[in-house]
Amino acid sequence: SQTIHQWPATLVQPVGSPLSLECTVEGTSNPNLYWYRQAAGRGLQLLFYSVGIGQISSEVPQNLSASRPQDRQFILSSKKLLLSDSGFYLCAWSVQAGVADTQYFGPGTRLTVL
Amino acid sequence: AQSVAQPEDQVNVAEGNPLTVKCTYSVSGNPYLFWYVQYPNRGLQFLLKYITGDNLVKGSYGFEAEFNKSQTSFHLKKPSALVSDSALYFCVFSPLAGAGSYQLTFGKGTKLSVIP
Numbered sequence: 192s193q194t195i196h197q198w199p200a201t202l203v204q205p206v207g208s209p210l211s212l213e214c215t216v217e218g219t220s221n222p223n224l225y226w227y228r229q230a231a232g233r234g235l236q237l238l239f240y241s242v243g244i245g246q247i248s249s250e251v252p253q254n255l256s257a258s259r260p261q262d263r264q265f266i267l268s269s270k271k272l273l274l275s276d277s278g279f280y281l282c283a284w285s286v287q288a289g290v291a292d293t294q295y296f297g298p299g300t301r302l303t304v305l
Numbered sequence: 306a307q308s309v310a311q312p313e314d315q316v317n318v319a320e321g322n323p324l325t326v327k328c329t330y331s332v333s334g335n336p337y338l339f340w341y342v343q344y345p346n347r348g349l350q351f352l353l354k355y356i357t358g359d360n361l362v363k364g365s366y367g368f369e370a371e372f373n374k375s376q377t378s379f380h381l382k383k384p385s386a387l388v389s390d391s392a393l394y395f396c397v398f399s400p401l402a403g404a405g406s407y408q409l410t411f412g413k414g415t416k417l418s419v420i421p
Contacts, residue, residue, distance in 0.1 A: 197348075235349075235395075235411045250408070281348055291337035291356050291399045294409060296348035 193218035197297040210269040214282030311412040328396030339397040
């Protein structure tokens, strides 16, 4: 069966520090991968998605970036964190069926920027 | 703009009573609709989805949802609520195939509290 991992689970970082969040998927090949941010425990905002190694699409311009160095690894990064980057970050994967693909979410990373 | 709306921020129901979490959509053409649940400080879990066919969709944990095209609704239901059903519920839609077909659009969420 497929599983998705995210780490760290929680992170407290000062403003201006760098960020690296990691997501890995097991039990599937060539998945679509996604990064979302959830603010204040409510709606999710899609940040990035990837359909293959090195292929990243950004949905929202901001000081975050994403990379996919391996088929089942997705990394969210920032060179300098802002207070507004605080939130709950969720990684998700789906098979590449192309239509109404169900996305499966990881456990999330709670980021607090002070 | 295409969207889904969850008109209730919070729903309270007594344990053992039927529950309904409402969702309406504003989508051109035939929508693909999902329900996800999020327990406190956890990731989202997929409950069910509607693509085409039978308007009544059955999902995980005894939940079901009815697609109603005339009312543009996709309400989530369960015949008998459990305290463990207390969580945040999201109605989600996916556009038709093509560019952005894998981009999900989330409703704001409805917090369900089941009272013992």
